[in-house]
Amino acid sequence: MPIRIIIAVFLFVWTGITPVLASGFEETRIHEVVIDVKTRKFLPDLISLNVGEKTRFILRNKDAELHAFVPIGLFAGTAHNVSGNGAPQFGKEGLVRVLLPSTGQTEILFTPKKPGKYPFFCDLPGHVMRGDIVVRE
Template identity: 50%
Template sequence: MFSFHRPTARAHMVFLAAGWSVAVLAGAVLTRTPLNVSASVDQTPVVITIKARQFHPPLVTLRVGQPATLVFENLDTELHSFVPKDLLRGVNLNVGGNGAPEFGEEGFKRVIIPPEGRAEIRFTPLRPGEFGYICDMPGHQMRAQIVVEQEP
């Protein structure tokens, strides 16, 4: 287990390049997990494609307490990012793929996805609600939403 008080994007990239995913615990402690570890619950990844400066589909629905995997595939020839508003605040997560994740004092901030790149984010939603996300690259006005529903 590796712990950092103020993680840097460079430190995260070292782990990703070494074949490990990065897990964030309350925004300050990082652990490493092999990328080939499978989830204990069968789940179908939700694939969100990025094309022509749009997220497809623009609305995704998840369930509280059920493990989720969001896969962002950038089909454009320019950088894009996934910037969640409050969805991942205080949530343990793993980031895989060839994107560049960024972390701050409050945890996961965003992942920059290269052209024809892919980012995978594995987490379990903790609370219901409607959570918007954006691409914050200059000039990009891309918005979409994730709805987390309570178990019936």
């Protein structure tokens, strides 16, 4: 008798619950972009994104000195989540700057809303690091 119960439970789980769970699951794709800061350069210094594509920036400072990531206008009107050991600074337009400590890492999760070319740079004295983010339709 117990073997029938085990078989019945197995069949119920296999045919009843599993398909419901599988059909309710939607995979969310995230476009990950790793931006390394090394020898006073952003690598890569040209980044292409698509409007509406969920994106995660992973900013990694490989230098022994402090750096900043200053994106101009990219996060205006966009919900974003910032994590890691960097120091984010916010303004009227959302995230305006992240200070990246030596060997530090910061992640920014967002979905670009508007197409355009958005420059980014390090605004610390003597640092001439620059790049561009291009968001396409």
